[in-house]
Amino acid sequence: MGVKMTPGTKHESGIITTKLDEVLRWGRKNSLWPLPFGTACCAIEFMGVVSSPFDLSRFGAEIVRFSPRQSDLMLVAGTINYKIGPVMRRIYDQMCEPKYVISMGACACSGGFYDNYAAIQGIDQIVPVDVFIPGCPPRPDAVLNAIVKLQEKIAKEPQRGLRHIGREHGES
C-alpha cells in the first residue's frame, strides 16, 4: 500500500515511519474524487458503479463532485462532440494538479459508432487520458477495474518530493 511498517519500529506507540512521497501517493490513490463528465448513456452506467450493488466506495472513489475545483479524476462518460469539446477542456484545465482522466466507453475513447461530422473521434485529442475503458457501455466491473488500474498507476508515479509540492502550489 505504500505505507509500510518499518521493521524495528515500535508501532505500538502509534508512530510509523515512511517516505513522504509514499504517503502522498497512498493518500491520492485511495481518495480519488471523480468528476463525472457524463454526456450520454455511459453516465447512467456510472450511476450503477457508484450505487450499492457495485459500491465504488470500496475503492475510496465514491465522493462524486460536480466542481472541477474539488475533484482530481475526470471521468468522461459519453459521446463528446465538437461543440462540447472546449467545455470539457476548460473543466479539465480548472482542475487542480494532480489530476487524472478516465475515458469511459467506446464513444469517449474513439467516437464509437458516431463516425460523423459531430462527434470527436477520441477525447485523447483534447485531454490526456490515463485509462481507457472499452465497452458500450462498459460493465460496472470494468469501471472498477479502471479505477484499480489508475490506482496502480498513481502508486508508481515518480518521486516528487517536498520541493515539487511547493511548486505545485505556486511557491518558488
Added chain:
Amino acid sequence: MANLDDILNVIKDRHADADVSVEDSFGDAVMVVAKSQLLDVLTSLKQEGFDLLLDIAGVDNMKREAPERFELVYMLYSVGQDLRLRVKVYVPEDDLNVPSATGLWQAANWGEREAFDMFGFNFEGHPNLERILCHREFVGHALRKDYPTLKGQWATSTSDLRPDLERE
C-alpha cells in the same frame, strides 16, 4: 368537429390563386404550397385550428428527382380536432429566403434555427437566426448532401446557451 377535407377545401377556396395542392403520403395529408404564399396559407391553417407546430424539417433533394433542390416540411397538429397535416414548400437553391413562422407559432423559433443550421435556409423575420446544434465556428451545413459526412470541425470557443442572459 370539422374533418380534414372540409378544412383543406376552405383553404383551397380562400387561396385560389396560391397554387395549393394536396396529396396523400403514408396516410397523412400533405399540402404543397408555393413559397410566396407560404405565410398566408400557414396563417389560415392556424385560424382553422392547427394550433400546434410539431416540427420543421428540411430536405435536400440533390440526389433525387424533385422540382427544386430543397424543401421545407411543416408538421402541424390540431389539438382540438385531432388532425394532422404536413405543409411542404419547395425552396430553390439560388433563393433560400423563406418567411419565418415565428409570428404564428413560438415553436418555429428552434425548428427554423435547426433548418438554418443544417441546410442554410434564411428565415426572414426570425428573431435570432443562429446555429442551434452545430457550434458557431462550423462552416457549411452538415445535412446538405454535398457536405462530407465524416468532416468534423474543431470548436475553440463555447456557445452561449442563453444569449439573452449573457448580454446583460
